[in-house]
Amino acid sequence: MATNIRDVAKAAGVSVATVSKVLNGYTTVNKQTKEKVLQCVRELQFRPNLAARSLVGRRSMTIGIFLTTGLAHPFFTRILAGMEQALQKRGYDLIYLAQMSWSKEYSLVRHCQSRNVEGVVVFGFDQGGADFGELIESRIPAVFIDLDIREGRAGYISSDNLEAAERAVAYLAGLNHRKISYLSGNEYSYANRQRLAGYRAGLAGAGLAWREEYVTKGDYTRETGYQAMQELLALPEPPTAVVCCSDMSAIGAIDAIRDAGLSVPKEVSVIGFDDIELAGYVRPALTTVRQDMMTIGRRAIELLDELIVDESLAPPEVIVPTELVVRESCGPAPAD
Amino acid sequence: MATNIRDVAKAAGVSVATVSKVLNGYTTVNKQTKEKVLQCVRELQFRPNLAARSLVGRRSMTIGIFLTTGLAHPFFTRILAGMEQALQKRGYDLIYLAQMSWSKEYSLVRHCQSRNVEGVVVFGFDQGGADFGELIESRIPAVFIDLDIREGRAGYISSDNLEAAERAVAYLAGLNHRKISYLSGNEYSYANRQRLAGYRAGLAGAGLAWREEYVTKGDYTRETGYQAMQELLALPEPPTAVVCCSDMSAIGAIDAIRDAGLSVPKEVSVIGFDDIELAGYVRPALTTVRQDMMTIGRRAIELLDELIVDESLAPPEVIVPTELVVRESCGPAPAD
C-alpha cells in the first residue's frame, strides 16, 4: 500500500499533525523537527493523498479541460503543449473531462465538483453553442479559449483575430489588390466574427468599399473553402485576393482556383489563417496568419491559476498577437 | 456548495447509508425507497464526491496518462481521440500526469497513488529509456503503447510493425526493386526494432541479401531522414527504393533525392510510415504504412479497464494491423 501521513509520523517520531504542518509550510515547527520530518518524507517518498486533502477543503491541484470540438481539433496539441510547462511549474495536473455530452442531463459544474476540480479551461465552443450560465454562477474559475466570456470568475484568451485580419487585408492592398474577399468560418464562432470585423476594418483602412458578395459562408473546412471559392469565381467581378478563415479552407480555395484553370498567386492571391503544419508543405506554400497556440495554452493556465488563487480577481481578457507568415500564395494584383 | 449525500438523504427522508446503497447498486433496498432516492438524486443533480469515494477504497474512475515524448508527438491527438469514446463509455476521466520529470526524485507510482489513479497508459518511451520496475512492482495496471512490456499487471499495444515493414519490402520487390534500403528511426525504439526485423524478413522473403550499408541511422525526424538519404545516395551502389521509419523521415529523404537531382518515384521509390496528415499533401504524395492510432487509443483504454477490473488477468499483448496506403512515391525499379 501507499505510504500515508501516519507512516511518516511514526518514522519521524512525531504526531501526524506535526507532519501535516511541515508539509503545509507552517512556521510553528521546530527547525530540527522539520528537518527530521522532511527527511522521512523523502525516504518514504511520501506524497499526500490528494483525495483526502481536497476532502478537507484543501487544494486538489487539479485543473479540468473541457472540449466539444473533439480532440481532433488541429490546435489542440499545440495548446496542450503550451499548457504543459505552466502546469508543471505550478504543480497542477490536468484532467480531461471526458464524461461529457452536452445534454440536459449533464452538468459540467457537477462534474467539476465531483472531481474537486479547482478551475476549468473551456475550448471549442461557438457563441450560443452552449449555456455557460451554470458555470458562471457556480463561481468555478474558468478560462475560455476563443470565446469572449468575461463574467464572475471566468475570463478568456484568444488571438488578436481582428488585428490579424486587418493586417492581412492591408498586406493584400499593399500588393495592389482592390478586390479582396473574406472566406468565412462558422458564423457563430467568436474568432470568425472578429476576423470579419478585422476584414471590414482593413477594407476601410485601404479605402476599399465593402461588398456583400465578397463575404462567403463556410465552416473552416477544406470542403466549404472549395465551394465558397467556386462561388466567388463565378461572380461577374471575381476577387483577385482572398483572406481565408483557416488554412484548411485556404487549401480548399486553392484547389477550386486551380480547378477553374487559374493559378495562385498569379491570378488570385490567398491568405490562410492558423499556420498549421501543412501550411508550409502545400504548393504554393501558404502565406498565412500564425496563431501562437503555445502561448495561448500557457497563458490560459497562468490566468486560471491567478483566478483560482485570488478569489476577487477581475475576469481577465488576454489577446495574444499573431504574426503574418509570408510564403508563396500571395502576389501582386494582376493588371486589369 | 455542492450537494452531498446528506442532502439527498434528507430530501428522500432516508439515511445516508440507504442512499449509498442505492447508488452502489445494492439489491437490499426496497424498490419504492430506491425510486424515491433516485428521483432526489436526479432533482438535486447529485454526483458523489469522488475524492471521498476513493478515500474509502472505492473506485476513483480515473486513468492516468504519462508521456515523455512531449505532447508534440504527431500521433498523440489521434490516440487521444481514440481513447475518448472508450473513456466515456466506461465512465473514466483521463488525467494527464504533468508533474513528471524523469528524475530520481520523481516517482510515477507515488504520483498515481497520490491521485488515486486506477491505471495508467504510458506512451513515448524507448526501450531502456526509463525504468518501469517500480511501476510493475506496484501492481498498478498499466498499458504501454509501442513498448513491449508485459509483466505483472502491465501489458502493451502496438501496430503490427513487423508485418508492415515486411509487406512494404514485398511491395517494393513486386515493383522489381532489388536494392531496398531501410531508413531507421531511433535505435532503442521498440517500433523501430520491429520494423527493422520486418525489413529483414521482407528481404528474405523476396530472396534479397541483407546489406549492412543499406540500413541507416536516424531518429524519425525529417533532418535525419535527409542526412541518411544523402549517405545512401553516396554509396557505390545506391538503393532504388527506401522503406522509411516515419513519414517525416520519408519527406526528408525525398528532399535529399530531389536535391541530388533525382526524382521520386522515377529513380528512387520511397515508402513512409504512419500516414500522418501531411503524407497525402506532399508531392509526390507518400505511399505509406497507415497506423490505426484511433484503434490503438481505444483498445488501450479497453485493455486497461480489463486489467483494472480483473486483478488476475494475464498481461495482454495487442497487435493492431496496419494498412499500406498506395499513393505516388513508389514506382517500378529503374532499368539498370
Next chain:
DNA sequence: TTGAAAGCGCTAACAA
C-alpha cells in the same frame, strides 16, 4: 429493509 457509526487520509482548531 433500514440506520447508526466507524473509518479512509488528511487538515486545523484547540489544548497542553
Next chain:
DNA sequence: TTGTTAGCGCTTTCAA
C-alpha cells in the same frame, strides 16, 4: 512547539 481530536463525504459493517 507539539499533540489530540473532530470532521471533510463517502462506504460498509453490524445491529435493529
